[in-house]
Amino acid sequence: MNQILYVGENKGNGPIAIKSIVKFFAIVIIAFGIILIGKGSYAIYKNIEINSGDNIPVVYMDRVNNTVVIKAEDNIEISKLIYSWNKGEETILLPNSKKVEEVVLLPNENSVLNVTIVDTKGKETKFMQEWNIEGTDIRKPEIEITTDEDIRKITIIARDETEINYLIYKWNEEEEIKINATENDKLKIQETIDMILGENKLTVKAVDKNGNTETLEKTIIISSKPVIAIKQGNGKLAVTINDEVGIKKVTLNINGQTYGGNYSGKKQLKLNVPLKKGNNTISITAINESDLEQKVVREITYKQ
Numbered sequence: 001m002n003q004i005l006y007v008g009e010n011k012g013n014g015p016i017a018i019k020s021i022v023k024f025f026a027i028v029i030i031a032f033g034i035i036l037i038g039k040g041s042y043a044i045y046k047n048i049e050i051n052s053g054d055n056i057p058v059v060y061m062d063r064v065n066n067t068v069v070i071k072a073e074d075n076i077e078i079s080k081l082i083y084s085w086n087k088g089e090e091t092i093l094l095p096n097s098k099k100v101e102e103v104v105l106l107p108n109e110n111s112v113l114n115v116t117i118v119d120t121k122g123k124e125t126k127f128m129q130e131w132n133i134e135g136t137d138i139r140k141p142e143i144e145i146t147t148d149e150d151i152r153k154i155t156i157i158a159r160d161e162t163e164i165n166y167l168i169y170k171w172n173e174e175e176e177i178k179i180n181a182t183e184n185d186k187l188k189i190q191e192t193i194d195m196i197l198g199e200n201k202l203t204v205k206a207v208d209k210n211g212n213t214e215t216l217e218k219t220i221i222i223s224s225k226p227v228i229a230i231k232q233g234n235g236k237l238a239v240t241i242n243d244e245v246g247i248k249k250v251t252l253n254i255n256g257q258t259y260g261g262n263y264s265g266k267k268q269l270k271l272n273v274p275l276k277k278g279n280n281t282i283s284i285t286a287i288n289e290s291d292l293e294q295k296v297v298r299e300i301t302y303k304q
Contacts (some may be wrong), residue, residue: 057078059071060072061129065212066105068131070104071099072115073098074119079118081117083104112129114127139162141164141214143167156189158188160188160209164208166206167204167205169205198222198289200220201219202217202218224292228286232275237282241270243288251284255280279300281297
């Protein structure tokens with residue numbers, strides 16, 4: 001060898017240089033192990049050929065809020081993924097695929113997650129990862145959505161037991177609106193917004209200071225039933241239907257004859273219905289774009 005590692009004078013009978021080299025590589029191995037333990041997401045092996053020619057599967061473990069996402073892949077199909085916390089009960093998945101993913105809940109104390117991959121040839125490969133939970137915030141924020149139809153307002157509240165960071169809300173696929181926490185209240189964000197007429201989806205996402213995230217979607221319908229007004233005169237029945245959201249469908253039954261139509265969101269509809277001499281039985285049903293229904297039934301006598 002052309003390169004020589006200098007380790008100082010040899011004052012004893014044994015080869016100090018060799019002993020020092022062994023110590024050096026031991027320190028390197030320990031340091032490498034500490035780096036692996038410190039990572040929340042890691043891959044233990046990837047496409048490494050062993051002496052038998054078999055490939056060792058790749059396993060990743062990532063923490064997401066209060067869960068661990070296990071991802072495994074192999075060059076041949078995985079017949080089983082077996083996992084357990086510490087020495088507890090095992091859970092067995094039968095993916096029969098080259099890739100598999102599973103989400104498991106984190107326990108409330110420091111624990112070791114054991115994962116075993118069994119391929120279709122029967123080869124088992126074991127993995128383990130320690131998770132230090134104590135003293136770590138893993139709880140997601142809580143979201144509360146309340147509606148007040150009398151004043152047509154919605155109150156959004158996001159809470160966190162440690163510190164809330166911000167919330168984001170949006171209607172349907174519209175632009176997101178972000179509300180940051182204030183110094184006055186680091187545990188809660190409260191925002192009041194206007195309701196939107198009709199049927200709409202409200203999506204709210206809350207994020208705390210440690211990155212834990214919660215999302216809540218709620219379909220909100222704000223509408224009153226259609227208003228039907230009837231007025232008799234000159235041998236006809238004048239029917240006026242109003243709706244603030246829009247009229248979708250109207251069905252009219254007069255003396256056993258049924259008439260109907262679709263009106264594609266009209267806010268007002270006027271109909272003139274001829275009356276026969278004598279008694280007339282009339283039923284009018286109106287449905288708006290929010291699928292709210294109003295029905296009116298009348299007995300009307302027409303005298304010429």
